[in-house]
Amino acid sequence: MTAMSTVDGKTVRVALLGCGTVGAEVARLLTEQADELAARAGAPVELAGIAVRRPDKHPELPQHLLTNDAAALVESDVDVVVELIGGVDPVREWLLTALRKGKSVVTANKALLAEYSAELFEAADSSGADLYFEAAVAGAIPLLRPLRESLAGDRITKVMGIVNGTTNFILSAMDSTGAGYAETLDEASRLGYAEADPTADVDGYDAASKAAILASLAFHTRVTASDVHREGISNVSASDIAAAKALGRTVKLLSICERVEGEDGAESVSARVHPVMLPRTHPLANVGGAFNAVFVEADAAGSLMFYGQGAGGAPTASAVLGDLVAVARNRVLGGRGPRESAHAQLPVRPMGQTPTRYHVSLDVADKPGVLAQVAQVFAAHEVSIAAVRQRDRHDTASLVIVTHLAPDAALEATVEAIGKMDVVNEVVSVMRVEGEDS
Numbered sequence: 399m400t401a402m403s404t405v406d407g408k409t410v411r412v413a414l415l416g417c418g419t420v421g422a423e424v425a426r427l428l429t430e431q432a433d434e435l436a437a438r439a440g441a442p443v444e445l446a447g448i449a450v451r452r453p454d455k456h457p458e459l460p461q462h463l464l465t466n467d468a469a470a471l472v473e474s475d476v477d478v479v480v481e482l483i484g485g486v487d488p489v490r491e492w493l494l495t496a497l498r499k500g501k502s503v504v505t506a507n508k509a510l511l512a513e514y515s516a517e518l519f520e521a522a523d524s525s526g527a528d529l530y531f532e533a534a535v536a537g538a539i540p541l542l543r544p545l546r547e548s549l550a551g552d553r554i555t556k557v558m559g560i561v562n563g564t565t566n567f568i569l570s571a572m573d574s575t576g577a578g579y580a581e582t583l584d585e586a587s588r589l590g591y592a593e594a595d596p597t598a599d600v601d602g603y604d605a606a607s608k609a610a611i612l613a614s615l616a617f618h619t620r621v622t623a624s625d626v627h628r629e630g631i632s633n634v635s636a637s638d639i640a641a642a643k644a645l646g647r648t649v650k651l652l653s654i655c656e657r658v659e660g661e662d663g664a665e666s667v668s669a670r671v672h673p674v675m676l677p678r679t680h681p682l683a684n685v686g687g688a689f690n691a692v693f694v695e696a697d698a699a700g701s702l703m704f705y706g707q708g709a710g711g712a713p714t715a716s717a718v719l720g721d722l723v724a725v726a727r728n729r730v731l732g733g734r735g736p737r738e739s740a741h742a743q744l745p746v747r748p749m750g751q752t753p754t755r756y757h758v759s760l761d762v763a764d765k766p767g768v769l770a771q772v773a774q775v776f777a778a779h780e781v782s783i784a785a786v787r788q789r790d791r792h793d794t795a796s797l798v799i800v801t802h803l804a805p806d807a808a809l810e811a812t813v814e815a816i817g818k819m820d821v822v823n824e825v826v827s828v829m830r831v832e833g834e835d836s
């Protein structure tokens with residue numbers, strides 16, 4: 399039994415903005431677990447209003463709480479605003495207003511945070527309010543709190559992982575069953591994984607927003623979505639998947655944020671999202687469906703891996719409610735959550751200067767000297783080759799080359815030059831690789 403004396407704080411009144419996939423689960427859990435949440439927060443946590451677009455479309459919700467005027471709900475007598483609508487406008491103004499008026503904000507909105515976290519944190523500082531957003535990256539997985547708090551004393555060097563459930567769901571299906579792209583995307587939408595506009599998922603915008611948030615927290619630097627190099631999965635073809643399979647690899651869309659040291663020793667940050675070929679033995683290769691997984695490397699901690707459900711109503715609601723309890727506790731006890739930490743302000747390195755490795759699969763003429771000619775083009779661009787595999791067909795040959803690390807621009811130029819060679823019939827597949835070759 400919970401002693402009542404632990405729930406003696408002033409009631410925390412919550413405005414819920416948006417009641418779709420995630421909002422509906424938050425409303426359900428807030429209602430069903432009211433007593434437990436009150437005991438954990440130290441005060442009753444009360445749903446004071448729910449803003450939806452069409453109140454008449456929500457017979458399942460308590461009618462007296464519904465409004466279609468989110469702006470008025472934010473201005474009303476509430477302590478916390480939980481925003482689960484998504485997108486930048488008009489949400490941005492509502493959250494700035496809430497924070498400036500001392501109302502804490504909990505949001506899952508990565509698109510907004512990836513562009514406007516600086517002004518949101520500034521608004522929070524102006525009143526001493528809290529801004530929590532664990533659900534914005536990797537759904538249910540506790541990842542932002544470890545970066546903001548648990549690892550605040552360490553020096554993070556790399557954050558790399560699968561942070562978009564929809565694209566991982568599609569790539570997993572293409573790899574395992576050969577399922578088509580469009581039908582799998584429809585299923586991801588039906589299951590509540592995809593964004594309202596799923597091009598945000600398949601073109602990598604969602605993963606780029608998440609990479610910006612991760613890089614900002616990991617490297618104490620303001621990184622926005624526009625700083626992140628972005629490639630989605632719409633160009634990943636059945637040939638790419640087959641080329642990967644032939645070599646014991648698989649294709650994943652990764653968000654990669656790392657500290658990169660220049661020749662002069664100066665540090666910068668690289669943040670990027672693109673498809674990657676991984677050996678099947680790599681732990682990220684075995685992350686299937688809408689699951690997410692993220693590796694964090696830090697000087698003292700070493701390697702850490704975070705794994706779990708990255709999308710879907712209930713898993714995302716779990717992270718939202720965790721933040722809500724944290725915010726309520728802060729109100730009851732008088733503390734505050736972490737503020738923005740952007741003191742390092744490292745420069746963001748352009749993609750062309752970022753060291754990467756390529757996998758290049760070619761269809762070439764099967765005659766003497768072709769391999770040497772191709773190798774010469776790599777050498778001319780100062781790209782060193784790590785592995786070559788050649789398989790003869792009738793009058794053509796398949797040539798697969800994996801490089802060592804080189805500046806991405808040099809690799810891109812190499813592939814362009816190779817595509818123009820007379821002896822090269824077709825560039826079948828080009829993809830960056832991560833992980834050790836087996």
Ligand SMILES: NC(=O)c1ccc[n+]([C@@H]2O[C@H](COP(=O)([O-])OP(=O)(O)OC[C@H]3O[C@@H](n4cnc5c(N)ncnc54)[C@H](O)[C@@H]3O)[C@@H](O)[C@H]2O)c1
Pocket residue numbers: 415416417418419420421449450451466468481482483484485506507508509533534537590591592593594708709710711714
């Ligand atoms: N679905 C997921 O798996 C997931 C995971 C992590 C984060 N998120 C983020 O959570 C947020 C919500 O996602 P979702 O999947 O629940 O989206 P959703 O489209 O299911 O829900 C959004 C709801 O907001 C409502 N809405 C739109 N404009 C409104 C307005 N002016 N006033 C009131 N309501 C309005 C819509 O009608 C809709 O019901 C987004 O920022 C999304 O990126 C979603």
Ligand SMILES: N[C@@H](CCO)C(=O)O
Pocket residue numbers: 534535536537561562563564565591592593599604708709710
């Ligand atoms: N659309 C997102 C939701 C979780 O942020 C995804 O598929 O990962």
Ligand code: NA
Pocket residue numbers: 532533534535536537538539540541542717
């Ligand atoms: Na999370």
